[in-house]
Amino acid sequence: MAExxxxxxxxxxxxxxSVVLAVIVVELRNLLYAAIVAGFYGLVIAVLYFLLQxxxxxxxxxxxGVGLQTALLVIAISKTLRxxxxxxxxxxxxxxxxxxxxxxxxxxxxxxxxxFGQPVGRVGQYYVENVLRDVGAWNAVGAIVWxxxxxxxxxxxxxxxxxxxxxxxxxxxxxxxxxxxxR
Amino acid sequence: MPTEKGMSLIVRTVxxxxxxxxxxxxxxxxxxxxxxxxxxxxxxxxxSCTLLLLIIAFGVDYVEAKVTFNFGQVFRSAGATAIILVAxxxxxxxxxxxxxxxxxxxxxxxxxxxxxxxxxxxxxxxANVSASFLVAFYVLIRFRRRGK
Numbered sequence: 395m396a397e398x399x400x401x402x403x404x405x406x407x408x409x410x411x412s413v414v415l416a417v418i419v420v421e422l423r424n425l426l427y428a429a430i431v432a433g434f435y436g437l438v439i440a441v442l443y444f445l446l447q448x449x450x451x452x453x454x455x456x457x458x459g460v461g462l463q464t465a466l467l468v469i470a471i472s473k474t475l476r477x478x479x480x481x482x483x484x485x486x487x488x489x490x491x492x493x494x495x496x497x498x499x500x501x502x503x504x505x506x507x508x509x510f511g512q513p514v515g516r517v518g519q520y521y522v523e524n525v526l527r528d529v530g531a532w533n534a535v536g537a538i539v540w541x542x543x544x545x546x547x548x549x550x551x552x553x554x555x556x557x558x559x560x561x562x563x564x565x566x567x568x569x570x571x572x573x574x575x576x577r
Numbered sequence: 578m579p580t581e582k583g584m585s586l587i588v589r590t591v592x593x594x595x596x597x598x599x600x601x602x603x604x605x606x607x608x609x610x611x612x613x614x615x616x617x618x619x620x621x622x623x624x625s626c627t628l629l630l631l632i633i634a635f636g637v638d639y640v641e642a643k644v645t646f647n648f649g650q651v652f653r654s655a656g657a658t659a660i661i662l663v664a665x666x667x668x669x670x671x672x673x674x675x676x677x678x679x680x681x682x683x684x685x686x687x688x689x690x691x692x693x694x695x696x697x698x699x700x701x702x703x704a705n706v707s708a709s710f711l712v713a714f715y716v717l718i719r720f721r722r723r724g725k
Binding site: 458 | 683686698705
């Protein structure tokens with residue numbers, strides 16, 4: 395665990411930056427700009443994961459949150475509306491209401507949290523100590539994903555497979571060769 | 578939709594330079610998934626993002642002529658089937674589903690050929706994820722609103 399004043403300052407700086415970027419994403423009227431700023435927000439979250447020594451999650455967050463999410467949002471925006479319409483006053487008050495609610499809930503929940511780096515469950519300690527004997531993989535996360543918790547990963551793959559099938563069913567008229575409109 | 582025709586010469590040149598590097602990083606992430614961070618999912622998404630970059634730069638028709646829709650469907654189904662088959666090998670040899678070391682060789686930890694079947698799982702997951710998102714991109718980009 396990386397301790398020290400520099401680490402704390404850097405971590406809190408990125409936390410504040412993530413909140414600022416999230417507010418910018420909500421407040422931007424041009425949805426294309428909002429999607430791009432959302433990509434930067436995902437990058438900041440990835441840096442936070444990396445600072446918390448979870449590089450696997452950071453890598454996933456970079457690839458999905460910056461690459462895939464931005465791409466899907468830009469494609470969706472290009473098919474629908476570029477600029478958001480609607481009243482602004484209601485949205486602004488809703489943002490602050492949700493912000494206040496989130497702060498209250500987070501402090502309520504965080505009061506009962508275990509200490510930082512002291513998890514309640516002890517199964518993670520077993521994985522870290524025995525992964526080299528059981529599986530022989532240096533990457534303990536990869537060993538957990540495909541060996542200890544193989545059924546979970548099989549379920550996740552099934553979810554992705556089914557989701558793509560549903561997407562193909564919904565957009566099944568889109569892949570015609572001709573120029574006829576979709577029905 | 579700009580993705581039907583592609584973009585300017587500058588974008589095409591940068592995409593042409595960047596795509597092999599991205600594929601190399603993806604191959605590293607997948608093949609070293611049991612040694613360093615990452616794995617099949619991350620590498621697969623990176624492969625599909627590389628193809629999306631090529632779609633944006635060169636147009637969807639150019640890319641779909643090289644990597645067809647049906648090839649993507651076959652590729653992702655093959656990946657999903659390979660995961661099941663690799664897991665079933667443990668059942669064949671008298672152990673349980675997802676049995677790893679004991680059926681597959683232990684190898685030398687830290688080298689590429691280690692950790693039993695993790696490499697095979699990562700490769701199959703890469704095939705499944707990359708082709709899945711590629712097919713989704715094709716369908717979403719081709720989709721047009723009625724009367725437009």
